[in-house]
Amino acid sequence: MVGEIQDPIIRVRGITVQFGETRVLDGLNLDVKRGEILGFVGPSGAGKSVLTRTIIGLVPKVAGSIEVFGVDLDSSSTSQRRNVERRWGVLFQQGALFSSLTVRQNIQFPMREYLRVSQRLMDEITMAKLAMVGLKPEVAERFPSELSGGMIKRVALARALSLDPDLVFLDEPTSGLDPIGAGDFDELVRTLQRTLGLTVFMVTHDLDSLYTACDRIAVLGNGKIIAAGSIADMQASQHPWLRQYFHGKRARAVMS
Amino acid sequence: MSSDPKLERIAKGNALALCATGTWTASFAPVLERMVADAEKLAGTPQSIFIDVSEVAKLDTFGAWLIERLRRSLTQGAVEAQIAGLSANYSSLVDEVRRVRATPVVDSSPITISGMLEQIGRTVAGIAGTVAGLVDMLGAVLAAGFRVLVHPRSFRLTSTVHHMEQVCWRAVPIIVLITFLIGCIIAQQGIFHFRRFGADIFVVDMLGVLVLREIGVLLVAIMVAGRSGSAYTAELGSMKMREEIDALRTMGFDPIEVLVLPRMMALVLALPILAFLGAMAALYGGGLVAWLYGGVQPEAFLLRLRDAISIDHFIVGIVKAPVMAAVIGIVACVEGLAVQGSAESLGQHTTASVVKGIFFVIVMDGIFAIFFASIGM
Numbered sequence: 265m266v267g268e269i270q271d272p273i274i275r276v277r278g279i280t281v282q283f284g285e286t287r288v289l290d291g292l293n294l295d296v297k298r299g300e301i302l303g304f305v306g307p308s309g310a311g312k313s314v315l316t317r318t319i320i321g322l323v324p325k326v327a328g329s330i331e332v333f334g335v336d337l338d339s340s341s342t343s344q345r346r347n348v349e350r351r352w353g354v355l356f357q358q359g360a361l362f363s364s365l366t367v368r369q370n371i372q373f374p375m376r377e378y379l380r381v382s383q384r385l386m387d388e389i390t391m392a393k394l395a396m397v398g399l400k401p402e403v404a405e406r407f408p409s410e411l412s413g414g415m416i417k418r419v420a421l422a423r424a425l426s427l428d429p430d431l432v433f434l435d436e437p438t439s440g441l442d443p444i445g446a447g448d449f450d451e452l453v454r455t456l457q458r459t460l461g462l463t464v465f466m467v468t469h470d471l472d473s474l475y476t477a478c479d480r481i482a483v484l485g486n487g488k489i490i491a492a493g494s495i496a497d498m499q500a501s502q503h504p505w506l507r508q509y510f511h512g513k514r515a516r517a518v519m520s
Numbered sequence: 521m522s523s524d525p526k527l528e529r530i531a532k533g534n535a536l537a538l539c540a541t542g543t544w545t546a547s548f549a550p551v552l553e554r555m556v557a558d559a560e561k562l563a564g565t566p567q568s569i570f571i572d573v574s575e576v577a578k579l580d581t582f583g584a585w586l587i588e589r590l591r592r593s594l595t596q597g598a599v600e601a602q603i604a605g606l607s608a609n610y611s612s613l614v615d616e617v618r619r620v621r622a623t624p625v626v627d628s629s630p631i632t633i634s635g636m637l638e639q640i641g642r643t644v645a646g647i648a649g650t651v652a653g654l655v656d657m658l659g660a661v662l663a664a665g666f667r668v669l670v671h672p673r674s675f676r677l678t679s680t681v682h683h684m685e686q687v688c689w690r691a692v693p694i695i696v697l698i699t700f701l702i703g704c705i706i707a708q709q710g711i712f713h714f715r716r717f718g719a720d721i722f723v724v725d726m727l728g729v730l731v732l733r734e735i736g737v738l739l740v741a742i743m744v745a746g747r748s749g750s751a752y753t754a755e756l757g758s759m760k761m762r763e764e765i766d767a768l769r770t771m772g773f774d775p776i777e778v779l780v781l782p783r784m785m786a787l788v789l790a791l792p793i794l795a796f797l798g799a800m801a802a803l804y805g806g807g808l809v810a811w812l813y814g815g816v817q818p819e820a821f822l823l824r825l826r827d828a829i830s831i832d833h834f835i836v837g838i839v840k841a842p843v844m845a846a847v848i849g850i851v852a853c854v855e856g857l858a859v860q861g862s863a864e865s866l867g868q869h870t871t872a873s874v875v876k877g878i879f880f881v882i883v884m885d886g887i888f889a890i891f892f893a894s895i896g897m
Contacts (some may be wrong), residue, residue: 282653363761364864381549385586392585392620401621409761409861428546459613460580 272430273298273463276321279328280487281311281318288314290487291328291363296431301457301464303474305485307505312467313357315484316433319346319465320354332431350378352431353424356478359416361408367394367419374426374448396459398452418439418452425456434466438473446470450477452511471514484508523577524548527555535568538590540574542877544583549717555588555860569594574605581628583619594873651874657776657854658846661784664777676782683786688793695740695794696745696801702739706730706807720814724821725828727806732833736799737791738885741844744791745877749852752783756856758865765857775857784849791845792838800838832897840888844881851877 266278272295281289288311296302297451306428320332321337328336335348361370371390374500375381375473397418411491417437438446442507450473457464468474474481475495482492483506499510525542538559542551554692562569571591577584587603594601608615618795668675710723756779765775803825810816855873859866 363862375546379546379549381553385549385553385582388589388620389582389585392581392617395620396581396616407862428582445733455612459616461609 271298272296272331274465275331276319277331279315279318279470280326281314281323281332282326287487289318289325292484292488293404294482294489294492296463297480298460298467299457299463301453301477302478303467303478303481304390304465304484305481305509306468308469309486310484312484313435316435316465316467320352320433325440348355350413350427351429352433353429355417355420355424355432355434355437357435359408359420360424361416361420363408365406366405367411369371371423371426374423378427389426390422393425394419396452396456397422398448413440413446414442416447417449421452425460428460429462431463431465434464434468436467436469438468438470443472446472447476453477458513463509524574525552525555527559527561529559535570536562537570537572539572539575540587543577543578544586545578545580546582549582549586552583552586556590559590562594568602569598570602570604572605573603573610574607576610578609579610579613581613581617584613584850585620588614588617588620607672620712625674648836652705652727653854653858654850657850660776661780661850661853664774664781668781674777676778678775679778679782680785683783684790686751687744687786688790691744691747691790691794692797695798697745698743699736699739699798700805703727703731703807704804704809706735706802708807708813711810711814714816717884721816721820721824722823723806723810723814724816724824727803727810728825729833731799731802731806732837734837736802736887737795737837737840737844738881739799740795741791741841741848741881742878744794745843745848745852746874748787748790749848750870750874751805751878752769752849752852753856753859753870754782756780756853757869760857760859761861761866780853782845783853787845787849788842792841795838795841799834806816836888836892836897843888844884847880847884848877851880 267436269452274294276292276297278293279289280287285512292315294315304312304315307435314323318325319332332348335344337345337348340348362373366455367372368387368390371393372386375386375389390404394401394404399415399418399422403411403415403419408419411419417440421432421434424434434453438449450470453464453466454477456462463516466473466478468478478495480493481495481498483490483498483503485503485505490503491506498506501507501510523542525540525548527897566751571587571594573579573587579587581873591601591603603614650805671798674796707723707727707805710726711720714720714722756765765779768775768778807816807818807821808864810821811818852873855869859869
């Protein structure tokens with residue numbers, strides 16, 4: 265079902281995750297190509313966020329292996345793992361900004377830890393990142409509690425991008441945004457992917473995002489990937505859930 | 521794949537070329553920053569300058585910005601620095617950073633004496649605000665209590681019972697253990713010092729009066745302020761942070777009635793019970809030490825205790841308990857509802873809740889001592 269991809273940036277093999285008696289992921293295989301935007305869909309509660317969290321190491325798995333940038337995360341040393349973590353950025357569903365730090369300090373937090381550069385350069389790069397995610401420089405001195413939902417997502421994206429990662433995980437980046445804001449965000453992800461050469465792993469529910477932003481789509485169901493391919497492949501699929509998803513009322517509205 | 525970045529100066533006739541090579545990415549940022557700072561010293565040379573980036577193996581925002589920064593600082597007067605040899609892959613990135621405005625000056629106000637004095641002034645002025653907040657909350661709780669008296673069905677019994685379990689039942693083991701140990705220590709110290717005067721037996725008087733009048737209730741109130749006051753502040757504070765309290769309000773509920781009143785009730789009922797249990801545990805501990813360490817037989821201890829204390833001592837102690845509980849509860853709820861959006865604010869208010877709670881408990885205890893002395897109890 266999953267075509268072998270040469271030199272994938274993420275290679276997931278046989279992942280099984282269990283919470284008590286409930287098996288959420290069951291022998292799941294997935295490859296993510298370098299430089300693509302992968303949209304990851306599936307019914308609510310199917311385990312999309314669980315898979316993301318398993319790949320980034322927040323949820324323990326029962327079986328299987330995960331390779332990111334060709335490094336097996338189970339057998340890697342701490343320094344190898346640090347290296348991998350430095351090369352990915354994560355955008356959490358609620359943003360997960362540090363509430364006691366300003367926007368500027370939030371974005372500079374990873375730089376301060378990992379890079380030994382001057383305050384001046386950090387400030388300049390922060391301004392560049394804010395401009396990239398479409399925020400005004402004045403936002404820099406605000407606290408997260410003073411931002412709107414859309415701004416929080418943008419700042420969280422800027423923080424995820426602060427070390428110029430090769431790979432970003434986006435967990436429902438457009439949920440809770442108005443359609444225009446969501447459209448802008450998709451556009452933003454596309455632009456950043458082009459300018460920075462990012463690989464994007466995007467969990468989403470947003471059909472618009474799938475159509476406009478994603479190169480490839482993977483569908484999760486029953487703890488496995490039930491389909492992976494282009495949007496055309498998805499529409500051609502005979503799988504009942506996929507048919508409902510891509511030929512339902514909302515899908516038709518998006519396509520027309 | 522990655523190679524050390526370099527920036528070489530090559531004179532080409534009338535012009536100066538700066539050739540950037542290697543990997544210009546975040547991992548080399550410190551090196552890059554130093555090189556660019558060096559090259560910036562060239563500013564002011566009359567030659568025309570171009571920055572050749574055709575040999576750069578990899579470029580990210582850090583590298584692109586540093587090249588852009590170099591270009592900006594070398595562009596002076598008639599001389600304009602140019603970026604040359606930019607590959608198509610990276611041109612959009614460089615265009616992106618070109619739009620960035622120079623960093624606004626971040627003002628981190630220096631610490632000055634006048635600033636410190638101002639801070640002290642604000643803090644002192646804030647005390648009035650604190651007292652006003654407490655009185656305000658007391659009024660709101662009393663008003664909510666009155667409404668509940670008029671409409672008893674709106675009283676939240678389940679919630680009150682739940683909080684009773686949290687602050688009373690679950691606190692019993694630790695309260696009993698600590699007061700028991702304090703009783704032991706008072707008795708041991710008393711016997712040790714009284715023995716020199718041959719007044720061993722007076723340790724019973726001291727223990728009885730001290731534990732029933734003061735230590736029992738004061739110690740338990742302090743422990744409850746630390747244990748339950750902080751929990752109330754943290755609970756209400758995190759509900760405030762996640763807009764749960766606003767949600768309650770929009771549904772037409774009064775947060776004081778729904779959240780604060782059951783907690784206050786639970787605390788006001790719990791503290792006398794805990795104070796009583798604590799006093800008993802302390803007397804038991806003291807009696808045990810008096811017997812094992814001081815050789816006072818249990819019968820003699822009880823006989824002496826009956827002579828030494830009257831019901832007044834017990835009443836003086838237990839009457840204070842509900843008042844102290846109310847003070848702790850009000851302080852905790854005021855602090856909880858004052859939490860702002862950040863985790864740091866939650867921490868500050870939880871600390872303030874415990875510190876202020878203990879402070880007011882001790883102040884109340886002093887006022888009670890004066891009051892009981894003047895009515896001769």
